[in-house]
Amino acid sequence: MAIETQTAPPKVRLDPVRWMRDNLFSSWANSILTVVAVALLYSIGQPTLRWLFTQADWGVVIANLKLLMVGQYPLDQVWRVWLSLLLTMAMLGVSKGVWSQVVGLVGPAYVLGLTLLAVQPFPFYGLTNRLWLAACAAVLIGGWWLGRRYGPSLAFRNGVSWAWVLLLPLVLLLLRGIEPLLPVIPTRAWGGLLLTFVLAITTIVFSFPIGVLLAVGRRSPLPAVSLFSTIYIEVFRGVPLVTVLFMFLIMLPLFVPGSESTDNIIRAIVGFTLFTAAYIAENVRGGLQSIPKGQYEAAKAVGLNPFLTMALVILPQALRIVIPSNVSQYVSLYKDTALVVVAGGGMLELLGISRNIANQPEFLGKFIEALVFAGVLYWIFAFSMSYIARRLEAELGMSKR
């Protein structure tokens, strides 16, 4: 059978049939597999689709869209969140223009998604929100154009990298406010997806330098330093994140008197940071180990002291290698921010809000709808990040060879 199809001259054959024969029914075993897969697909897909479109009651999500996105953030100040998103989208656009290969389909997909959300016909949200969404799509495209236009210039590319670094404190400042200019919004009021992002991004910023220090410390020839780093890393990697969070949320006052009034969000960030730093340290250590000894010797030969050797020769190379694995670590951190729901402390990030809105009397028992919506939001950004990490890996790997 298989031989026949190969020796027969390629006549005018309907392409789909040929494709199916090649890809789905190339042998007996393959045909059986195809049938099994179709059966599996049907048995999972049919009830799922039926639930999604006929049984699920999405009222719980639509009525609480603002809570899910920003929590208790005051409605008249929500423009600050929108502005932060706008800035981020502009940066994403510029990056797509400059590093087209790495950002890949994330850029066009976000433009498409934002545009669709801006023009979709259902009255889930008002005109203002639609305009913001459209503006986000517009700055993404504008940034993209700008990035393509000036991307070849090295100074511009370095500027973009620094702008990303500066974007984070700027956005945090914008969200929190400075007294005479912008009213301060207490972090208690932050919630939903906004809080998820704040937790994740702040932790990323703080855990990176600590992780690098720990990695260098673990490989240090000084026994006291390397012993301390090793113990720190192994202890934090050996215990579950929930227990670390639990400790910082519930027991911090015991260790630091007078910290009873410390913001729960800050406590959670400290817990996340100390935990993530241990994992980042292990990634960076892997990068440090992959730097050939010749680099150290060369640095010594040009007269650099150990500190400068690390800072100018070894770390720049090692950190470049570990970018993809660090991004993966950040993706799992982003997902792990959901753990504050079980660790206590009353923070209502995306998952916490989803659980709470299903307790509203009019939406009692609509937990699954809220969960599915939250799951889709988590998925979009986690997938975008891992997609970029994969592309980055390919890109860096190519330049290495």
Place this chain on the structure above:
Amino acid sequence: MSQQAATLPTQSPPFWRDLRFLTIGGQILFVLLVALVAGTLYANVTQGMARLGMTAGFSFMNSTAGFEISQKIVPFEPQDSYWRAFQVGVVNTLVVAMVGIALATLLGIIVGVSQLSPNWLVAQLARTYVITFRNIPLLLQLFFWYFGVFQALPNVRQSIELPGHIYLNSRGLVIPWLEGNPTAGTWWLLVGASVLVAGGVMYALKVRQDRTGQQAPGLLIGAGIVAGTAGLGMLLLNPFTVTIPELQRFNFQGGLRISIEYTALVVGLVIYTGAFIAEHVRAGIQGISKGQSEAARALGLKRGQMLRLVILPQALRIIIPPTTNEYLNLTKNSSLAIAIGYPDLFNVSRTILNQTGQAVSVILLIMASYLTISLFTSLLMNLYNQRVRLVER
């Protein structure tokens, strides 16, 4: 200029630039700093403990627990001590971790290989599964399985019946189970002995193959010895009675009932971790260069031999280290049991903490337990990893 350079080596550098001084002095400073921080924390903790009426040590663990644990393998009564309750929690965590690791490995291998299947539909299904479940928080998935799927199952009277007398309802999963007869001990001894014999035979066959090149299906013979002994023992000794669950008035009689908390936790952990393992398996197999399989075929190996003797030993080298991490993650993630009310180590300990208020001791106990489990698992996997590495070199 040159004169100065010539005299430099004889001068010893000032002490603040002397490397020996710097390393020792720096370390002393570092140790002092760490000691200072640790000392402050220690002082704060002892003060805080005194303020909140906590005592150091673990003597409180001997008092009566007074709470019930819904699921346990080791027997437990409310009048038992906190230590006993803690042990129940540890065993529950281990049971979740071991079953979860076994099933996640199985799922991960199947899906990982499926991702490379020449069958387009199978490969796409596997890929979709991986990218979906990898990118959603585990906690959300656990909520979904517990509240959305298992709690929504029909009640006992309308149990869903699966082939092989397996019943599923909102109170748990009921499966047929084996009940040991008095002869069970003898049977286990026999099976153990047959495993030893089989190992010896397989080793002897391998030695003979190394010496003479004569091949024998060693694995098949070994498995045959064990299976034969076990089967014969079953017939002659009658060591087990199979109890099949039967629906009585209010509940099932016989069989083994597994709670929905446990089932949801294991299902959630397996589906989440399986997606990660599948990626490692795929990467491992793809990491072997095509020349290896071509060379194996050129030597005349069959497809099975090629996979077993050429591809897998090399792929395992790539797969094992990241998979070890997944096993550790699964074990640590089982602490999310607290979200759906399964009494694992963390959940039971938190109950103990709430009842006694001995926060410091209990937290120390929790951390020490997880550290021990983690270190032990990575030790085992490192041993296996070394063995695989030896095969390769």
